[in-house]
Amino acid sequence: MKKFAIEGANILTPTGWLKNGTAVIKNGKFISIDKANSPKIPTIAAKGLLMLPGIVDIHGDAFERAIAPRPGVRFLLKMAIEENDRNLIAAGITTFFYSITDSYEPGLRSRDTAREIINFVLDKGKQSLKADSRIHIRHEQANTDNYSELCDWLKQGKIQLLSLNDHLPPAGDEYKLNRHLNSLRRRHKMTDVELQNLIQTALGNREKGLQQLEELVTLAHQHDIPLASHDDDTEAKVELSAKRRVSIAEFPATIELAAKSRDYGASVLMGAPNLIRGGSHVGWMSVEAAAKAGVIDCLCSDYHYPSLFHAPFKLSELGIMPLERAWKLVSAYPAKAAGIENSKGSNAAGCDADFLLIQPNNPYPSAIVSVYVAGKEVARYQ
Template identity: 65%
Template structure:
């Protein structure tokens, strides 16, 4: 009597390529390999790869395929990864249980499937196939379990097909204040109605009794994704994996619109033009299929970076840049404090030696004047094509005056209260980092958010280098008695939308705007406020759930 499947052997034409596919992409365990073959484990299944010159060159037309089990917790992670890596699919799922159907490098038809024979029989007993007969009343299922590294209280959700949603019984933070026990109607990704009287027909109903609805957070300046790409000096992860992982961190912090702050520098590696290009290409290309947070591009252009000027101009003209900030992190000659800080910063994101960094600084300093004309061309392009222009770290009246001449829309991190006030006088929105508030001050010893709030010289907050701080900040401002929560939340939602020129699309819970919002439990305080997030919605679709 047959007791089970002993092993499966697959013919392959390129052993190294197939070995990497099954181990690195699908996650099979490598047991042994040799010149013409390899042994792997897929759960408890013995899988053999065998080098064969007669391996098929196209998929077979028949339905024959191998289905691997995968846990529900890991399915979307694997599905997203396969899409990012552009693994070919050969079929769309129409059966019980989630599945993704893919081809391996040798065109073998594979399936990753949630469920087992027991769940399939349960489903078909309710809806039998034509002329279906059952030979046993019970089925003992054996299912391999894939260990999950995703926290069990976090679910990244597939997008519902119903475009008409009614969220009922929720307390909503509207532009006019709180509206209690409201019904919020959403159609085609936008708010259509917020009131206390709607009894909708034809809508998918969601009971949000006891929850609060807040506008989704808009982050104009965040670069914590760099630590996803390069967690240690000289150690880099594949861009697609790093940014997909970063997307989940954004959602976990309540951020629904993210201006990915990409440094366009003269440095090699993480902050190079090559890196900037790769990030833009992924985010605006393949990333659209896997990223749930609304991503936009914020280019932080270093004044001293004179290479590739025309390419940057082309990006702006073609609509690939959504905020342009002018940065100058090159240490001025003779400023030892700035030099030491810069050397330490570059060391943390590269494997360059101190001597190599110093030589780079010398080379760039000699030619930095060549960038002056380029900067003015970029400023003109920004105004011509409606791209918000930002200054960065203005620490003198001369710099603020120059920013005024450039008609800067956003003043990032001005150094003092007086300089922030001057920036607001000429019409710029002052943007400061939420970590400054949460930590209790600037890590560079400059103006604190607390000072800025007390002197009324702040308009917006951003995550800077720590996403969760942007969610915590309004709670902190309320806790310190500096600002009512409703006003504080506008610093991370409606006012950033205004500064970036997207207030006609985002930032408020109001008819006609994109339905980007959070559902949270009420009555929260630090330090556990972030655990109150129940669900995150982008364009009317629930993209993450943290409580059930």
């Protein structure tokens, strides 16, 4: 790729805004970012626009709705993932971790579907997907089948983030059992008897799954794959995450637990829809409260991509933090949590030239004028 420049934009750099700046790009990376100087190379005029680092989304599973929008309804995977990719780019997400649930369930969240998505994203998808696409496996403890395959994926570098999940309800907890059953009903056309049998079988695999989980933790560390905990809702769970050297705490239940997670060195990750909707859909702490308490590091799309673009503007509107700091929650900080901060998440020399040009004074994705990934314009909207 030839050298070119973006000139005249107000550029958000790691140290703050550079007004009327020039970003020089070569071979898909930023070479320099400085005051506008009309370089003698091909130049794209961007005066009056804001230049933001592309969004790094390390936990998003809205692609499931493109694959299976209704229980028992499934579309061709290639079509679904390519549709999803367009939605990512339209929301300003330039690096995306496909957060694939590796569950004991059949169908959408099965190992077979996980394998199909991984094979497409990491192979043929490279020819058609615009976002830098990576794999985040959300492994359910009760899924003990084909354990060696999961180990092989870790060893082969197919997985860039592994989270440790156990969504099975505790024994005797009717509330969590009913919530889990309702979640399963949204994905499956199964009778109540079939669902109960599925859960009982999974409960019988829990202890074996725990042993496998500890082996996966060791394997992930051996191959420098970041680990995430999920839904830590007790001090004991946070202590276990600390023992496992988990680096990302996904959706801790309370401000106190989030603070304890940060104390042992984990980055606290929460969902942008929580902020946009005004609270957690399961009744846990809100992003607004967590941000005010200073116990949040990263935001993710969770289940709604456009929320991730709007969230930093919302934090700024609420007076919790300025936009230049809030934007790091969707770019620099998740990149650091995932161990890719040397290439992603910042408008800085040496980083991949993944960035957005947007109209000012519009806090929604409709503000996006164009999206660049690795120095290539992959979408233009205005």
